[in-house]
Amino acid sequence: MRDEYDFSDGVRGKHYKAFRKGHTVIVHKDDGSTSVQYFTQEDGSVMLDPDVKVHFPDSESVNKALRSLIA
Secondary structure (H helix, E strand, O other): OOOOOOOOOOOOOOOHHHHHHOEEEEEEOOOOOEEEEEEOOOOOOOOOOHHHHOOOOOHHHHHHHHHHHHO
């Protein structure tokens, strides 16, 4: 990061809730055109918080734990 960028007053995670709901990526190309893509979570997907994700590295481990709770 360049020295002129000052993030000392930045707030970590400020926009994460909005980002999880969906976000638009606009790419401005050299020829003047733009490419727009909208991203959302896939239906049925679940976002794990970082402290939980350490214990559940993949879908299989999450499903196994949840099945043990509902059995």
